[in-house]
Amino acid sequence: MKRVVIVGGGIAGLATAALLAHDGYSVQLLERNERVGGRAGTAEKDGFRFDTGPSWYLMPRVFDHYFAMLGTSTREQLDLVTLDPGYKVYSEPSGDGPADHITIPWGLSKASAIFEHREQGSGRILQRYVSSAKTTAIMAERYFLYNTFRSWRSLASPEILKAIPRLIQLLGTSLDSFIARQFRDPVLRQILGYPAVFLGTEPRQAPAMYHLMSSLDMDEGVQYPQGGFWHLVERLEKLARDAGVEIVTDAHVTSIATEPATKTGPVAKVCRMRHQARGVHWTAADGASHFAAADVVVSAADLHHTETQLLSAAARSYPERWWHRKQSGPGAVLVLLGVAGKIPQLEHHSLFFTKDWAKNFDAIFGANPVIPAPASIYVCKPSASDPTVAPEDHENLFVLVPIPADPSLGFGGQDGAGDDPVERAADAAIEQISSWANIPNLKERIVVRQTIGPADFERDYNSWRGGMLGPSHILRQSAMFRAQNASKRVQNLFYAGATTAPGVGVPMCLISAELVLKHLRGDKTAGPRDEPRTRPIALAEEGDSSQQRSAQVSQ
Template sequence: MTRTVVIGGGIAGLATAALLAHEGHEVQLLEQRDHVGGRAGSLERDGFRWDTGPSWYLMPGVFDHFFNLLGTSTAEQLDLRTLSPAYRIFSEPNHDGVRPDPLTIPLGSDQVLETFESVEPGSSKELASYLVSARHTTEMAERFFLYNPFTKMQALLQPEVVRSLPKLAQLLLTPLDKYVSQRFQHPVLRQVLGYPAVFLGTSPSAAPAMYHLMSALDLGDGVQYPMGGFRALVERLEALAVDAGVRIHIGAEALKITTREATHPKKLGRFDGLNLPSGLTGKDSREVTGVKWRDSSGAEHYSVADLVVSGADLHHTETQLLGVRDRSYNKKYWQSRTSGPGAVLVMLGVKGSLPDLPHHSLFFTRDWEANFASIFGDDPSIPDPASIYVCKPSATDAGVAPQDHENLFVLVPIPADPSLGGGGADGSGDVMIERTADAAIDQISQWANIPDLRERVVARHTIGPADFARDYNSWRGGMLGPAHTLRQSAMFRAQNASKRVRGLYYAGATTAPGVGVPMCLISAELVLKRIRGDHSTGPITVRPVASRIG
């Protein structure tokens, strides 16, 4: 059996371990923390249970396909609920303190069209065309780009791709904000269509218009929620991995990926080496031999491996776990990369109900450009006020909060900078983090007309960039990974196999295809494709598994 070691027990690590064990590998998984899940974490205290990472369940087809690869189905693994409304927008009060009416995004594309028309007459026709384009782009992305290991140039020279090149070029070279502003006039509607760039780790002005496909997901398909939160997804991935034979070591810190000279170095093709930094030869002259790791007692171990998959942050893997001659990405490469945003996460337990907040809410500032300039500009600072995201899972799932209480998760995008500090329980975090949390609570209170919100908070916990850097070895303390700018998307993003070390692979949000839970699942499949020598552009063919539920 192929001996495989997977580093990191996040979504990508668990998914990769499960797929490879299902393939017949003998798999060990090393997770440095005392639980799996990675950035899809959870926190429990005082009867509350918060997801501390992903909270939007989008791209359901990716989940369906992944579970089918393991011989099961989404219906067997998760209890999904479709949210109605999808989410609500709260806009910044004007200079006189007058609050604009919130904009509710309903469930169903027909209802969304009506909502847009009520805000901007004539916009429903434009939105219908926009969503058709978004759906087509989503289909093209899934068939030719997201599942593509980019190992063969001819894989992209298919007639449908060639015919679409003019349109694809326009979508790649036009910024998302410009693409939206050419079609819609109302500032809030522009924000609704531009804000998904934040979930891709960038700003609407830096994201290619290709990513307008995101609007087909929340405006067209709707938003779902797995009961039990994303912790339920982590638990199911862990169970599937264990059932497939994966041995999971908790509290196991990877120290070094060991290598040796390869017996027969392989010269890479021009396209396979497309994302090589300058100065590298494109030759895997080394091969992996195993992983040194330390357990929670401090004892060191060595696991011999034929293959190693690192689901850890790519920068950490390359700069800390590999020797200099084994690195695919040099210092110059990292200096030229753009990080996604950092974040202040605020978990709140609130006494009483909050009926005006649905499951998902977005709070948008008027000065959109200034907000993103604070995060991504040359002189970064914490935005004030900030455009923030608020999740109230207790609107759907009574199990996440005590009776007569609400559960709030607040995300404030800020610059990726560990020096801004870390969080803690009940105001014990670093000054800048707690000050940002206070401002976010007051902002929600004022903009959503909840005047006594601060007084009703009975539990509070914060997380900041320093926590991301410490707990997840996150590059620059970012919450997501490298931003999805043009030069960090698709074949231009760091790929899933080492350019220097045979048998070493990469998975997760810091590699291809990108950030988000669905992308992490796809990255696991890309690793499987690389190992198999599968150069196909779309999902691996698998017979759908009929649900045994009902």
């Protein structure tokens, strides 16, 4: 059995560990914190249990496929409920009164009716838009997301060749422009453009290819795993342990050890693989130093940290100068609130959109970044669907304020004890939610408050620039243009997680685990492993009927 050491016990680390152990490897996972989970963490106080990371369950096919590879199923591992409505959107009010809001129900036909009521003709256009998004999502899963890009043949299928003109259009057009050509109402544009933030960017910079995100909530619906995403972490940990993975917490990896490569020949020469991984050095909580020998090392830690701190300069595929040319996704102020009494004004998911999006996003991504005021914020109320996350007659609120990725903005803290920029952003968000959603005395009803700032992300997860997600999904940082899962300089060193391919988000982390397995197996095919393709698909053009496209994507 080949021995694998995995650095980092977040979603990607656990998923990779379980997958490789299931495939016959001897796996040890080293996690620097006292428990696994990484950014998909948890916090508990006074009967409240907060997820401190992901909260939208998207791309269910990815979860289904991952669990199937481990010989189980999503149904066996998670108790999913479909949210109806999916979410509510509040728009910035003109005066001091409450904001207008739109509630997006479950089901495309109902969502189309909401759009039609807002803008005549937009219901039919939304169905076309989502149909295009659906075919694009299937194309992405089949050819791009699960692709190691080790062979050009993986993209040489007739389907891809036929779709090249449409792909060029989608890649060469911004999501913002793509939406604006089809919808006039600014709020409808925001609803369709906001998923770009989940990809670490904004609609003006995201390629229109990412309109595929709209198929996830408008068509497939929004789900929630009972127990929250922390329950997903618990299931992945159990699957890993059951497969034989040794998990060591409070294990601080200090370096990845390499030695001169034994592989010779043109491939090694061209790829500059003059090193090979031989294990990792790590320090235990008691200060004792250890060395874990390995045939394969997988780093599921932040890629910037891995490359610039854990590897010697000669072994780095992505040195510091490489990162100077890259764009980070946003940072965040997270506000965890336990609130007395019920808050019917909020759904499980609620979004608060400012009118001037350009100003909002320029504050985050522009040349002179500042915390936007007001900010477009996201609020999750899991207590709407899960009675275990809050005491009776109380609500659990998770508030996300996107801000610049800058650890100098400070740490969060308990009960307002965080650094001033973080706490001021939290206070502003609480006031904004109270005012816009017409929730009287929200501030006075708070019984638990904890904030998390960019400096926490940097300290706890070694996040590059204190970002909450990783490199943004602008075109030059997507698909084959993103840092890939195999080191260019070190044999048998691989990467998994949101900071490498295929990208940010829990589903992408699960896919990155499979990409590592593909590399180890020498599998250069595109698409999920062992999944048959029953019918061809084609990227639909704007204006095609949804009925035609339904036939194209049915499987």
